[in-house]
Amino acid sequence: MLFHKTMKQNNVLVILSVLVYGSHAQGEKKSPCDIFVQDVNNLTLNCSRRNIDKIPLWPEEIKGLGEKDSHVLITFFNNSITNVTQLSPVPGNKIAISFKSNKIVEIEDDAFRKIDRMVYLDLSKNSISGEVLRSEIFQGPYNNGVYSDIALETLNLGFNEIHSLDRYLFQYTPNLTRLYLNNNPIEILDHVTIIALSSATKLEVLDLSKTDIDNIPLDAFKGLVKLRQIDLSGNFFLNVPESLSIVGKTLQYLTFNNNPIIELNDDSFVGLTNLLELEVGENENLEEVKRSTFSPLTKLRVLHLCHNKNLRYISHNAFRGLKDKWTLKEVYLDDNNLSELSTDLMPWNKLEVLGMTGNNWLCNCDLANIVTKQDAGSKFRAGEIPYCAAPMRLNGAFITNITVSFCPTFDTTFAAKRGFSFSDLRPKHILWSILGVGTVVGIGMICGILFNAAKTCYKKKFCQPIRYININSESSFA
Ligand SMILES: *[C@@H]1O[C@H](CO)[C@@H](O)[C@H](O)[C@H]1NC(C)=O
Ligand SMILES: *[C@@H]1O[C@H](CO)[C@@H](O)[C@H](O)[C@H]1NC(C)=O
Ligand SMILES: *[C@@H]1O[C@H](CO)[C@@H](O)[C@H](O)[C@H]1NC(C)=O
Ligand SMILES: *[C@@H]1O[C@H](CO)[C@@H](O)[C@H](O)[C@H]1NC(C)=O
Ligand SMILES: *[C@@H]1O[C@H](CO)[C@@H](O)[C@H](O)[C@H]1NC(C)=O
């Protein structure tokens, strides 16, 4: 509900949920922004979608509002601002400012000097280049001949035109905790960029997704002694970068989707002993997970290995050395190209959640053993029971419907093979023709049609969307 009212600020504080327009006659000085008072401790200055191209004056009322320790959100979302000029002071102890989706190409020196309690700054979706990002833009108040620091904790620079960062960029932002550099044409983490990153010693969250990088120099994260979370998705890595091991003592969340990696092996996660969650998805070239791949991850709780459409093979030794001190609770293997899993791949009954939908499961005795005897069948989430793709007569059946008692009747020629294709059908056809059950061609055609129909319908089944660990949601202002 919008109330157009002119009222004194005392009334604002009394009446809840009132949106006050700066409707005092102010001539051309009238602010285009609206103040929204949630309560005395929570104030929003809405300057979004106003078609403004300059930073405006704040509404007059702001002067009387807010307590010393209140939270203030100022949003300029979706305007045409090109130049971030110095902002006027606002009350409050925690200030969040969003310039998301503007046309910023310039930021003035001292732009935030009067808002040194700014803890959150979103500059994403602009046209900011590395040259614009100088240390001077973050200078705090000037006292006794020196500039002091600002409180900035979260800085979103995503979707800009950054190739490189100034080595002194974080000189005045010692409390920087979350840095988003995603969707910038960085290509190479050069010497100065690395010096800049290393100077942000309190950094806990770093997003380098979609930055066109294929390598992280060995010492790049040397100074980041608190790094907890990193996203390296959508880049050109052929391997999981070895340089991550330098932050192995602190790193808890690694997201490594959509890279041209071909295999995971015992070198992939070396040193990441504190990792709690790992996500490796949408890696179209990934074919194999080799022995001891996950062995260094002695604290891992959640593994997302999904949407790797060419992933056909996971070594039965992939979790070698982990089984005695098993920590994994959730394992998601959905939407890969797997057909078989080894019975001793992991202690299946120790899992809490298991995802296996969207693969080409060959329902053989091993799978029956995993699902029934080792109780993996009880770990699937409601409505996410995987289907058999093979052998033919079980195509489309739930894998939880396959019981060990059926096992001896399974055609062992299938069990010996990896994967499934039409050529696999031949021995069965011969068997059928020997038994005089129809003609090879007739049955083959019917089976083919059925298989395709089942497959189409199975493919149509809505795949669980890939789950990204949303590192943005960490902030109270996101
Ligand atoms: C401020 O109000 C908004 C909108 O109701 C709410 O989402 C937010 O959590 C509040 N923040 C604080 C710090 O109270
Ligand atoms: C801010 O104002 C714009 C334009 O009037 C409106 O579309 C938007 O919903 C407002 N946002 C908030 C958080 O009130
Ligand atoms: C921003 O506003 C323009 C119109 O001024 C609109 O076309 C565009 O879709 C908006 N962008 C976003 C991200 O909402
Ligand atoms: C940005 O604004 C400042 C202050 O008004 C001005 O000095 C500077 O020339 C402007 N920069 C650009 C690129 O417009
Ligand atoms: C940085 O954080 C510490 C601890 O919360 C705080 O004492 C200090 O004032 C902050 N620095 C700035 C410049 O706000």
Ligand SMILES: *[C@@H]1O[C@H](CO)[C@@H](O)[C@H](O)[C@H]1NC(C)=O
């Ligand atoms: C699973 O088995 C039940 C009962 O045995 C049967 O009704 C159901 O159709 C089967 N479902 C699938 C998809 O195999």
Ligand SMILES: *[C@@H]1O[C@H](CO)[C@@H](O)[C@H](O)[C@H]1NC(C)=O
């Ligand atoms: C899955 O693997 C089979 C061989 O096992 C291959 O023929 C098929 O093309 C693969 N599927 C996809 C989607 O790549």
